[in-house]
Amino acid sequence: MSATIESSDINNIHEDRYQYTSDWLISTKRSHILQSKCVSPFICDKTKTAIANTAADTVTDSLTNAGDDGHQQQPPPPPSQMDLDRLCMTCRYEQILELPHMPDMTYANNWLTLVHSSGFRLEFNCLDALRLVSRQLPAHLKVDAAAEWMKARADSEFTKVTKKVFDWTFTTDYKGTITTSSVVPTTDGHEDGGSVVVVEVVDTDERIDIEKLKSKDEILFYDEVDLFEDELADHGVAKLSVKIRVMKQSFFILMRYFLRIDNVLVRMNDTRLYHEVGTDYILREYTHRDAYVRDLDISTAVLIDPVQLSQHLPAIDIQCHKLYIKQQQHQQQTKI
Template sequence: MSQPVESRLPPPLCEEFVYGDWTLKIVKSHIMGSQCEALLGHCTGDMEVEKLCNRCRYERLLTLPSLPDMVFADNLLQIKHKSGGSITFNALEALQCVNDKEDTLQVAHADVWKEARADCEFAQKVVKPYDWTYTTNYRGTLSGGIVAESTDERIDLNKLREREEIKFYEEIFLYEDELDDNGSTRCVVKVRVMPSGLFVVFRHYLRVDRVIVRVNDTRLYSPASVSFILRETSTREAAVSNLQVDSLVYNNPDLVWQHLPLVKEQCDKLVIEKS
């Protein structure tokens, strides 16, 4: 029988915060290595997926020819209701939502970038067309009896800008890549808890220098003392040549999203399924 993979790397740091009927679980760890992390040799092909090291698990489960330079494979945010329903954000499932069949952003830098990674140890296969910017439309993973329903309710962002005590805050990086010095692609989730509610922003930020800036945001908000979460997802983007802002702004995802035209939006409410 295959034994679990042992690693020289320190274990992830885990933290939990209880807010009403919700429990927030945060896991933060090191960047995933570029090779098999097994203590003795490589993981074997007959091992169960959950017993593989992170690198080999990603290689088996993902169909992308290459990975971002920095992947935080153990990092996650989970928001779980006392009834068991939860929504989780992690790097693996975010990368599973990257387009692995076509290059969705055809620019001059794309061929140079892919050629530089043709001999990537992770892939060891011919580079095929795929979204080399690692843009994801991931909205979180629902499980355990939490479901999405249509709603007309919206998150009041103006209310969230009001000064309020921060009871809990964390920023969890999932993956990042500098696109061989041609820009930046970054996937991060932030959570903060106030007396009035809990608020989450899951963001994929893309900047291809002299070409485009794009921000995919999924926002979650659960007011205090309720058992539902409002979820809003938006895509905003613009050509760099059309952005009338300083480069310091479009290099900062926390600022530039406010200057980008809205391209697409989706809203729903996450509720606990009645038994």
């Protein structure tokens, strides 16, 4: 079962690859944070202009075609992958996410991926996590100093208007990104007669056996990858990270979004995934917990430690699923 971990370090970018059984290839990448400014303004500005022109043309055509025939105006199409690939990573994030600002530490090039021999792929990355951040302000949430700040400026018109609206806590219920290859070829390389990979997500009452995870099994591979972190303008922390532990007969993944708004609220969104060798599914548990600090009778040391704190937060939402990896026979269609 044991295999060599292939590692590389180039320009402060660290990558690990681990072949787990004959079915799973596990990879992690840890790099520097996203740069705050564009690194290729000439190319990016031209590309963004082209994207804006395409969107404007689409809206104009939609308005023209609407006329009196009852057609509704169509929204502009998203940028093409070709256009996005021309942008630097900073501009790409801005174009896709359209957030007023990114987390202080956005690890755009960090990820954890697991690829199955069937073509199933499970990935944890920063971009897809931030896609799920709400474009609405979080209700009834302000940093502890906000009340005094608002009181001192009660007569100012600017305190009544928020120009950049989004969830500044970067709360996300991201559970990972699942993709599959459309067709897995046969052993001779032909797609005709190959198989299609299907992932079936099924509700379940089965839970991850924590006692099994406490056993002293040899750890064959371990890594932890940060995806983003923000200090909420020095009023707390919002952090998303993922870690994996691989044993002889199983692997376990924990992705945790942790939020602490000083003297206001704490929140955790945990996604746990567990797979045993010999089974055709991954067990996934998602748990959302939060509480106002005023309702918690705990020490400051516990409040800033997610591991200890998780034992004191009530579960607001629990979702349990089995992810079945299935292959179905592919029959190439005959064109008439």
